Amino acid sequence: xxxxxxxxxxxxxxxxxxxxxxxxxxxxxxxxxxxxxxxxxxxxxxxxxxxxxxxxxxxxxxxxxxxxxxxxxxxxxxxxxxxxxxxxxxxxxxxxxxxxxxxxxxxxxxxxxxxxxxxxxxxxxxxxxxxxxxxxxxxxxxxxxxxxxxxxxxxxxxxxxxxxxxxxxxxxxxxxxxxxxxxxxxxxxxxxxxxxxxxxxxxxxxxxxxxxxxxxxxxxxxxxxxxxxxxxxxxxxxxxxxxxxxxxxxxxxxxxxxxxxxxxxxxxxxxxxxxxxxxxxxxxxxxxxxxxxxxxxxxxxxxxxxxxxxxxxxxxxxxxxxxxxxxxxxxxxxxxxxxxxxxxxxxxxxxxxxxxxxxxxxxxxxxxxxxxxxxxxxxxxxxxxxxxxxxxxxxxxxxxxxxxxxxxxxxxxxxxxxxxxxxxxxxxxxxxxxxxxxxxxxxxxxxxxxxxxxxxxxxxxxxxxxxxxxxxxxxxxxxxxxxxxxxxxxxxxxxxxxxxxxxxxxxxxxxxxxxxxxxxxxxxxxxxxxxxxxxxxxxxxxxxxxxxxxxxxxxxxxxxxxxxxxxxxxxxxxxxxxxxxxxxxxxxxxxxxxxxxxxxxxxxxxxxxxxxxxxxxxxxxxxxxxxxxxxxxxxxxxxxx
Amino acid sequence: xxxxxxxxxxxxxxxxxxxxxxxxxxxxxxxxxxxxxxxxxxxxxxxxxxxxxxxxxxxxxxxxxxxxxxxxxxxxxxxxxxxxxxxxxxxxxxxxxxxxxxxxxxxxxxxxxxxxxxxxxxxxxxxxxxxxxxxxxxxxxxxxxxxxxxxxxxxxxxxxxxxxxxxxxxxxxxxxxxxxxxxxxxxxxxxxxxxxxxxxxxxxxxxxx
Numbered sequence: 001x002x003x004x005x006x007x008x009x010x011x012x013x014x015x016x017x018x019x020x021x022x023x024x025x026x027x028x029x030x031x032x033x034x035x036x037x038x039x040x041x042x043x044x045x046x047x048x049x050x051x052x053x054x055x056x057x058x059x060x061x062x063x064x065x066x067x068x069x070x071x072x073x074x075x076x077x078x079x080x081x082x083x084x085x086x087x088x089x090x091x092x093x094x095x096x097x098x099x100x101x102x103x104x105x106x107x108x109x110x111x112x113x114x115x116x117x118x119x120x121x122x123x124x125x126x127x128x129x130x131x132x133x134x135x136x137x138x139x140x141x142x143x144x145x146x147x148x149x150x151x152x153x154x155x156x157x158x159x160x161x162x163x164x165x166x167x168x169x170x171x172x173x174x175x176x177x178x179x180x181x182x183x184x185x186x187x188x189x190x191x192x193x194x195x196x197x198x199x200x201x202x203x204x205x206x207x208x209x210x211x212x213x214x215x216x217x218x219x220x221x222x223x224x225x226x227x228x229x230x231x232x233x234x235x236x237x238x239x240x241x242x243x244x245x246x247x248x249x250x251x252x253x254x255x256x257x258x259x260x261x262x263x264x265x266x267x268x269x270x271x272x273x274x275x276x277x278x279x280x281x282x283x284x285x286x287x288x289x290x291x292x293x294x295x296x297x298x299x300x301x302x303x304x305x306x307x308x309x310x311x312x313x314x315x316x317x318x319x320x321x322x323x324x325x326x327x328x329x330x331x332x333x334x335x336x337x338x339x340x341x342x343x344x345x346x347x348x349x350x351x352x353x354x355x356x357x358x359x360x361x362x363x364x365x366x367x368x369x370x371x372x373x374x375x376x377x378x379x380x381x382x383x384x385x386x387x388x389x390x391x392x393x394x395x396x397x398x399x400x401x402x403x404x405x406x407x408x409x410x411x412x413x414x415x416x417x418x419x420x421x422x423x424x425x426x427x428x429x430x431x432x433x434x435x436x437x438x439x440x441x442x443x444x445x446x447x448x449x450x451x452x453x454x455x456x457x458x459x460x461x462x463x464x465x466x467x468x469x470x471x472x473x474x475x476x477x478x479x480x481x482x483x484x485x486x487x488x489x490x491x492x493x494x495x496x497x498x499x500x501x502x503x504x505x506x507x508x509x510x511x512x513x514x515x516x517x518x519x520x521x522x523x524x525x526x527x528x529x530x531x532x533x534x535x536x537x538x539x540x541x542x543x544x545x546x547x548x549x550x551x552x553x554x555x556x557x558x559x560x561x562x563x564x565x566x567x568x569x570x571x572x573x574x575x576x577x578x579x580x581x582x583x584x585x586x587x588x589x590x591x592x593x594x595x596x597x598x599x600x601x602x603x604x605x606x607x608x609x610x611x612x613x614x615x616x617x618x619x620x621x622x623x624x625x626x627x628x629x630x631x632x633x634x635x636x637x638x639x640x641x
Numbered sequence: 642x643x644x645x646x647x648x649x650x651x652x653x654x655x656x657x658x659x660x661x662x663x664x665x666x667x668x669x670x671x672x673x674x675x676x677x678x679x680x681x682x683x684x685x686x687x688x689x690x691x692x693x694x695x696x697x698x699x700x701x702x703x704x705x706x707x708x709x710x711x712x713x714x715x716x717x718x719x720x721x722x723x724x725x726x727x728x729x730x731x732x733x734x735x736x737x738x739x740x741x742x743x744x745x746x747x748x749x750x751x752x753x754x755x756x757x758x759x760x761x762x763x764x765x766x767x768x769x770x771x772x773x774x775x776x777x778x779x780x781x782x783x784x785x786x787x788x789x790x791x792x793x794x795x796x797x798x799x800x801x802x803x804x805x806x807x808x809x810x811x812x813x814x815x816x817x818x819x820x821x822x823x824x825x826x827x828x829x830x831x832x833x834x835x836x837x838x839x840x841x842x843x844x845x846x847x848x849x850x
Contacts, residue, residue, distance in 0.1 A: 203686065383687070383690040383692075383776050383778065384725075384776075385692055385694075385716035385718065385719040385722045386692065386694040386696075386714040386715055386716040386719075386722065386724075386725045387692045387694055387714075387716075387772070387774075387776050387785050387787070388694070388696075388712070388714050388725055388727055388748075388785075389714075389725040389748060389750065390659075390748050390815050391778065391781070391783065391815075394722075397723060397750040398723060398750070399750075400723070400749065400750045400751070400752075401723040401724070401750055401751055401752035401753075402723075402752070
């Protein structure tokens, strides 16, 4: 700014006069400014007489004020059209009219004061309100307050209603969301105004006639005032009364036949209900009901088969129990335990400490087989080809054209029932457990030789196998003669010997026990044979089944005779399962002093012949088991080199 | 060996005395997809199956009266499946209010030598056709949606010509006589297909005239 050259700026005052018009030439004609008196008139006209400074007459003079407004407007109009009039004309007019009004008011008041001709009466409400006594004021105040309160209350009601509606809407939404969730897991359909669901396994192939329907209930009328319980769910389900509670199939095997009076009164005890976190209450309920339905179906199927199947010992169906005899003296009981409510559980609880004789495997298998049956039902339905052919089993339709005979057809139709299968499984389980017990009891009872059982971990439902080894402690490496493979089936046990012999044992416990005892007694003789090989002794004779000596009640005795390396001594062992072992040592004639003189053998060369036998007092022998004793004996009879 | 007893009297029980309850309709090929879609939703939850069958209609002309008709059908898609021999009786007049056509029906599965056997018996083939389409099942009800093709050269099922631009739809149930509840079920099922197809009781004998 400071350094710049001075610029000349001309300033002109803005036009103070109003422009009236602009010519074509651009010259502006201005409105001539008002003269002093004109200006005064203009200002005087602006005086508003309606706004009186006197407040006393404010209320009473409302109407005259209005009137004056009108007057003023009129006057303004006249002023505009008659600008030459005296400037104070409007002011004078106003004042005059005011004076008139005042005079009238004065007259009226004076007349009223006389109270002769005129009296003041409340006309307008404003006046009365202003002059009513306090009681009325109070009443009116109360009234207005009441109306105000009413208004407020109404508003509050509306608000709360809308809030409730909101909540209801939310609940409704919750219900719909729950319904959607339910729909994704269960079959639902709408019948009339009800929503019905399907619990049954019919779509999975079940033929059980129970309808298995449940009803979906909207559980939204809950009291808003009360606290909403934690497990509240806007959706509830109503299941048929006969599917309520919990149920399971109990399978057990009992040894003794119970009193017939006890039949059908299996105690019902509730299992503790496991409630998984996070699942909906209706889901738990429905799953329980479906389980009840499945249990019922299994039991119905089993009872039907129990009645239909002809067996030697008829199956008994009493109330909720099916009793069958797989083996003589053994009883398989399958019962449907269904506890419907709290009452029964409390009643049955004192009986709970009874030993738990469930056969969980069989219970599980029953469920599994039922589902397999369902699946079979579903998959057996195939579409006919050609399309005109009737529905039905394809194989049966083949029977005619392929000229099946009766046997083939009955083969096609035959299918094992649930009951037969479960009885077979029970038999197998029983046989297996009894075999295990027999082997264990033998192993614990007999220390020498030792018996070992190796059970295979993977079994078929109808077959399992065990490997039985009979060994002597400390000589496991050399005495491996007896290795038995026991294949336990449903009715019998097949024993496969190491050398390929197959022996079939029945389900009788005694048979297995006798067989194992005889094998153990044979083992001892085999062990002597093996030991002789190791010790350098010669086996002179060996027999598994000796035809001489006392008759054994179980199996046969076996015997072996071994000679010392130089042939001087011989040991004979006879071992029977019942009679035990007898060990005899034959000495050379030379060692015997009191040899009876014989007429036949007199030459000294006959001294090399073996002499008489002497029995070893085996129980007095040193050594912890038979083979060890035998080793000691052999060692004793072997001359030192 | 004792000869089996010869049955002279008509067998009144078992699978022999079965009635076929039938409703028929047809759908244009354009609307076929939506009909199949609907059927897939309504019928039993099974894999939808297609079929191609070859049907031969045999006549045995006697001295008087109507010829005796037998239908022999084989599956072209399942060549090993047995042949199907079918006798269809005249539609029962009976109850007009019944919702479905009812006729006697005898189904026999037969071996592959069926045509020769029928020829030997004196039957003569009247006409043959090839049908292919879809088969659905709902309970006992069978729904067959198929197109019918004319066999141009007798015996050659490869060379065929479509009869029309529409599919034949048949809803049928095999049931013992007198089960009118069946026709109720069929009607309600047909109702559910209503906008897409109108299944009706069509008397073939009246169609001819």
